[in-house]
Amino acid sequence: MNRERHPVYWDPEIETLPRERLRALQEDRLRRTLAAAARSPFYRRLFREAGVAVEAIRGPEDLGRLPLTTKDHLRQGYPFGFLAVAREEAVRLHSSSGTTGRATVVLHSARDLETWAERMARCMYMTGARSSDVFQNMTGYGMFTGGLGFHYGSERLGMLTVPAGPGNSRRQVQFMQDFGTTVIHAIPSYAFRLLAVLEEMGIDPRRELNLKTAYLGAEPYSEETRRRVERELGVRVFNSYGLSEMSGPGVAFECPEQNGMHIWEDAFLVEVLDPKTLTPVAEGEEGELVLTTLDREAMPLIRYRTRDLTAVLPGPCPCGRTHRRIDRIKGRSDDMFIVKGVNVFPIQVETLLMGMPEVGRDYRIVLDREGDLDVMTVEVEVRREVFQGDVKSLNALRDKILAALKSEILFTPRVRLVEPGSLPRNEGKAVRVLDRRRGS
Ligand code: ADP
Numbered sequence: 147m148n149r150e151r152h153p154v155y156w157d158p159e160i161e162t163l164p165r166e167r168l169r170a171l172q173e174d175r176l177r178r179t180l181a182a183a184a185r186s187p188f189y190r191r192l193f194r195e196a197g198v199a200v201e202a203i204r205g206p207e208d209l210g211r212l213p214l215t216t217k218d219h220l221r222q223g224y225p226f227g228f229l230a231v232a233r234e235e236a237v238r239l240h241s242s243s244g245t246t247g248r249a250t251v252v253l254h255s256a257r258d259l260e261t262w263a264e265r266m267a268r269c270m271y272m273t274g275a276r277s278s279d280v281f282q283n284m285t286g287y288g289m290f291t292g293g294l295g296f297h298y299g300s301e302r303l304g305m306l307t308v309p310a311g312p313g314n315s316r317r318q319v320q321f322m323q324d325f326g327t328t329v330i331h332a333i334p335s336y337a338f339r340l341l342a343v344l345e346e347m348g349i350d351p352r353r354e355l356n357l358k359t360a361y362l363g364a365e366p367y368s369e370e371t372r373r374r375v376e377r378e379l380g381v382r383v384f385n386s387y388g389l390s391e392m393s394g395p396g397v398a399f400e401c402p403e404q405n406g407m408h409i410w411e412d413a414f415l416v417e418v419l420d421p422k423t424l425t426p427v428a429e430g431e432e433g434e435l436v437l438t439t440l441d442r443e444a445m446p447l448i449r450y451r452t453r454d455l456t457a458v459l460p461g462p463c464p465c466g467r468t469h470r471r472i473d474r475i476k477g478r479s480d481d482m483f484i485v486k487g488v489n490v491f492p493i494q495v496e497t498l499l500m501g502m503p504e505v506g507r508d509y510r511i512v513l514d515r516e517g518d519l520d521v522m523t524v525e526v527e528v529r530r531e532v533f534q535g536d537v538k539s540l541n542a543l544r545d546k547i548l549a550a551l552k553s554e555i556l557f558t559p560r561v562r563l564v565e566p567g568s569l570p571r572n573e574g575k576a577v578r579v580l581d582r583r584r585g586s
């Protein structure tokens with residue numbers, strides 16, 4: 147079955163489809179998707195209540211007439227209310243834990259799993275992964291879609307796939323040495339954990355491992371974090387974006403230009419809306435990403451509010467792919483917190499910290515209330531040499547961090563420098579903000 151592959155593109159026709167043909171494809175798929183969605187109990191009711199007939203939607207420009215779909219809707223439709231095919235046609239269910247309220251599910255048909263695996267293979271092939279590579283998947287399997295999503299894509303591409311899962315870092319390193327792992331997938335906070343363990347083991351990954359590529363995603367991270375992991379691990383890092391509602395990873399992915407992520411427009415219709423007015427923002431401007439599935443059979447989602455903040459980057463990409471690019475995700479609108487009337491995103495703090503060589507691999511933002519005042523403390527792990535060094539240089543570092551933070555967020559927070567490895571670690575995605583203000 148090994149058909150001759152294009153040297154650069156996994157799916158040359160689709161990846162380089164001229165915009166006007168891409169648009170025609172989208173229109174066609176949108177109409178089918180809407181007709182399918184209208185067969186699900188939830189959308190049938192939603193569209194009826196909104197008073198729109200799906201036949202009236204001819205193309206992307208009419209989308210604004212349809213209501214947005216929210217996480218809350220998904221909860222209301224739990225578990226099978228969004229199913230657009232017979233229950234027997236669904237072959238996989240992923241559920242998100244839902245820290246607040248009821249969980250949500252996403253259902254897939256056999257064809258949905260096929261197209262998802264194909265798209266994941268497309269993403270990884272784009273970064274230079276080939277069947278000669280050994281891929282170690284260091285994210286959770288199970289309900290977390292990152293594990294199975296990458297797994298099937300990697301097998302589809304033909305890489306030797308090691309389903310290592312997260313954790314047990316010494317064993318991970320052993321696998322890398324024994325199997326000659328060249329490509330890994332992890333969440334950014336785990337990549338840092340891995341670097342710490344390599345350090346403990348006295349292994350220099352740049353010389354002693356075969357790694358060349360790392361896919362990092364599933365949580366926001368800064369450009370500085372990317373460069374750090376690249377430098378210390380000796381790899382090229384590619385940003386990977388997805389969410390379980392849109393199947394999981396494989397929604398948008400970086401190409402070798404490492405300048406924004408191509409969002410696969412044969413599979414998703416992209417809108418970027420002003421989070422307040424819910425009207426489209428201009429190209430290049432930041433807003434909330436709203437996505438419509440174009441090739442999902444079991445559970446199409448129409449105008450789903452991701453809450454993720456990003457912008458569509460203007461202009462074509464030199465790599466030749468015609469699908470537009472989105473900027474690094476700044477976070478979800480709910481990641482933002484307000485201190486002393488200022489809106490702050492954790493990523494702003496991270497960008498500053500990770501650009502400083504004395505800073506270690508972890509940080510945390512703690513919010514307290516003292517009397518009537520909000521107090522923000524940034525706890526920063528510093529490198530061991532720095533931590534064990536003299537008080538004067540520690541103080542100088544604290545002052546430097548303070549000054550940088552002040553110019554970014556316009557008030558002076560507190561900064562606490564701590565020993566490497568001392569901040570609490572979370573299994574799974576990092577928890578950046580500890581808000582202790584409530585209830586006081
Ligand atoms: P959960 O909602 O439980 O976190 P998901 O795995 O579906 O489960 O998380 C998807 C979310 O993770 C996205 O909506 C986005 O906020 C975040 N995310 C995923 N990939 C990236 C990325 N490359 N950069 C920043 N955030 C990301």
Ligand code: ZN
Pocket residue numbers: 401402403408463464465466467
């Ligand atoms: Zn590109």
